[in-house]
Amino acid sequence: MANKRTRAYSRAKWLPHVFLVIASLLFAAPFLWMLSTSFKPESRIFPQPGKPPQWLPTTEKTDESGRRMITCQDQPGVELRVEENGMHVLLVGGKELRVWPEDFDIQQQFGLHWQNYADAFLRMNFLLNLRNTLFICVSCALGCIASSSLVAYSFARIPWRGRNAMFVLVLATMMLPYQVTLIPMFAVFSKLGWVGTFKPLILPAFFGVPFYIFLLRQFFMGIPQDLSAAARIDGCSEFGIFWRIILPLSKPALATTGLFVFLFEWGDFLNPLVYLQDDRQYTLAVALQQFQSAHESLWGPLMAMSTVITLPILILFFLTQKTFIQGITLTGLKG
Amino acid sequence: MKTFLIWMAVICCGAVVFAALWPRQAVGGAERRALAEGRTIIQYWDRHQGHEHDMRLVLIDEFNRSQDKIYIRALSVGFNSIMEKLLTAIAGSAPPDLCSLESTMLAQLASQGCLMPLEGFMASNPEFAQDNYFPHAWESVAIDGHVWGIPTTTDVYCLLWNKNAFRIAGLDPERPPRTFDELQQYAEKLTIRDGDTLEQVGFIPWQPWDMTGMWGLIFGGRLCDEKGNAVCGNEPALVKTMEWQQSFAADPNSANNPPYAMDPEAMSSFTRSLGAYMSANNPFYSGKVAMMAEGEWQVTFIPKYAPNLDWGVAPLPTPEGVEPMVMGWPCVVDCIPRGSRHPNEAWAYIKWFYSSRPGGGPSPASDYCYAIHNICPRKKDVLQERFTSNPKFKVFVDVLFDRKVVSLPSMPLIQFYTDELERQRERVVFRKTTPKAALMETQQKVNAELERQRRFVDLSP
Amino acid sequence: MTRHERRDLRNGLLFASPYIAGFLLFTLYPVVASLYYSFCQYNVVRPPAWIGWENYYALFFDDPQFWKSLYNTLYFTAFSVPLGLVFSIGLAMLLNQKVRGMSVYRTVFFLPTIVPIVASSVLWLWVLNPESGLINGMLRQIGIEGPGWIASEHWSKPSLILMSLWGVGGAMVIFLAGLAEVPQTLYEAADIDGASRWMKFRHVTVPMLTPTILFNLVMGLINSLQYFTQVYVMTGGKGTPVDSTMFYPLYLYRNSFYYLRMGYASAMAWLLFLVILAATLALLVSSKRWVHYHGE
Incomplete structure (x- = not known):
């Protein structure tokens, strides 16, 4: 009996892992593909028709006499053996076909093609673009959290007359496709003299962004009213309640907001392109288009740079999701 | 209340500081000197x-x-x-x-x-x-x-052909098709099937570029009259263009399709792989398409992406009885x-x-x-x-x-016009409409839009 | 108005004031202008000329592509929103367990959301390629000849719905944040009552998640009715094959920036606006019955 239970217990422990690993592979596929593409020379980027794509650039093993054997997944039957004297022997179907001298560019044919990364960094003014992007992302995230949480508090916790109509108005502004407001919007910023600066990209975030107002409202509504009532009896002002009770209880939601703003601004292409007038102001997302021209795309460097600019978001997400656990204990204690 | 005002002040200051922090223009060295x-x-x-x-x-x-x-x-x-x-x-x-x-x-x-x-x-x-x-x-x-x-x-468009595919099909690799009839005969010989799947395609008129309007001009037609109105609906040459393109796609409801006609869906899968246009995976480079109408930049790109491809280039074939022309x-x-x-x-x-x-x-x-x-x-x-x-x-x-x-006429709605032709070409190939009806629809749509635009041109100085 | 109500009104407006100011400054004019353009012949360059209901009339009676694109977008929304919702809740539940290495799993499931669209589109075009693609290759192994997916008139929309499911990372994160707010005491109480896992999910988790569900439903609706970028990149803005992926916003985009029919596009935008608004209001009204705010 006890034995059976242990077995069931251990099964329950590894079963989710099996499922999660399989599903993870499915979800990680685009990133892994991008990563592997970023290490391939141009000639090997797209899978040969009818053949599976090659995920790992090369695999290396040692044969019985300790020599390095390098194989390439998308060229089945082709192997490269590195002799002790440094010569490279190309084997096709086990037969020795060609011998290359020591200075053979092994990276070009078989190895990780780091050149893509070098090309990518040389091609764009990376540090400048990064600085611009970070400036926009950080200020938008701060501005958006500060303003949207205030507005959301108004809609969620203060029963003022007309707030429902106002709330529908907030939602409604998200429903009009951007294509038809882009031109009058530009006219507004042009009148304000903001075109050619970062202001049209940053300042609107300080006035509350509908998506995040809605998001935070939903979370604020879920916080027990007794907490506010108790604080009010203690003589706490409305802002005090917002600052001391609601915000600390909403860390997961605030972190999510910050993450989303950051993510959106990080990848935004159209707004920077329309409002900025100098390529030294360009953001990473806009600069990324320099890897494609009318008839030719530099897929290798493009994927390399895509990988590089995805990493900061990845790290940011990793840190953000930790607050989700923190939330449980906090609300659990007080709620 | 006091803290609230402080909070508002912080937001406002933050906004102002962020706006002020960044210079209006990051001016580079050369420009500063200028x-x-x-x-x-x-x-x-x-x-x-x-x-x-x-x-x-x-x-x-x-x-x-x-x-x-x-x-x-x-x-x-x-x-x-x-x-x-x-x-x-x-x-x-x-x-x-x-x-x-x-x-x-x-x-x-x-x-x-x-x-x-x-x-x-x-x-x-x-x-x-x-x-x-x-x-x-x-x-x-x-x-x-x-x-x-x-x-x-x-840009100018010519016919590119794969000499190796010609050899395998028993065609003279140095003699490309010169007329549209020959093009179709060659396409038939160069199309190889394995059951239902296409191993190799001879020629697809809209691959890699859909150029219905331009093919219409090659057939000796015109897209608009002197007043700039669309006239494709009444142009026999354009109807012929549509019929010619349609003949490359099999009619699913008919039992006796010409031997080179292919399932339109199978053909569209050829044309649908983004990123593959300029890569070793381009169907012409990899030998899956034997002939195509392409522009001069390929002279540089083919050696780069498909160094082993044995290919030739010649002026486009032309329809019988029409002065030989070229697409620019x-x-x-x-x-x-x-x-x-x-x-x-x-x-x-x-x-x-x-x-x-x-x-x-x-x-x-x-x-x-x-x-x-x-x-x-x-x-x-x-x-x-x-x-x-x-x-x-x-x-x-x-x-x-x-x-x-x-070349395409320089009329104000040319983008609208060619996009509509392209859309109708696809409908014709998928047998959603007939060539004649498709072109009539295009003409009406373009002329109606022209009419709308002209009505208001005089309203402003 | 009582003193309380007056105080609430004052505080409410004060807290909402950043948005009100921003609305008046940045949003009001573009919205009103686009409404005005929808009644005009407007091609961006020349000043708009009033033509009354002509754009709307042309859309309704003269433009089969308008109806086709509306149908495509509604089709897409009808499947992608509910499926996406179920899928993202499921993922969030799965990723909310206390299992070792969960942060890594969560990050992995979020990956599709952050990969640049150029990269993911290339991959999907290959996965969905009927001839040499991954899915049909696998189906062929077990003796099934797969459909034409993205190249087929009938399968292109299901293909895109499938793709959209794979990008539910954003909704998943919001659900995770929502799950984090469920008070642990409720589960403890349910444990004491001897509730099964399913009963806990049904009677504790789901009710507590309803505010987030409402959020994701409304946003899912707004976003999928405006679904544009992915299909623009994957079809080169053409909506092929045979208009089967000509989604409403794509058609709107072509009218606005390809053909300079900005008045026409504005009319389209406002019709779409009305559709989204009606659907959202219906959801909000019904939400009074099914959304449970723990705070109330």
């Missing part, structure tokens, strides 16, 4: 991106160093969103001083009056004489008696938007860019064409040895001189 010298700064928006923009920068740098009055500041906008950027800027009265465009957009913008006519600037300058240019290139910028831009590059794709042009703050300085740059260098050296424009593997719109330029020394590139050049060049 400003100090009191030069006029010209904003140039380039529709190109990537290495095509880089080449532009090299030449602009040469211009900036060649004199001390003008400094060109180039911005790569890219072809994806140049219209968003340009239209918002024009509507917000903040256009650039100079910009590059595709000529299909030029007619539209010119007809709305947002470009500056250039003939005043170029008066009697022999470098810009009409005779210097290939007629199709010139016609794409000369509309309603004005010249709205200067063509930078142009309009071009990329430089133009000066109305509202440009420094039109004279912008023109000074254009003049420099398109004229031969002092001492008779090649024009910067031809350097540019050479670097991005395109045909120069100026006859003299493309006859330079660097263009004609490659025998395959020479085929593209020669055909421009030997044959009558047809």
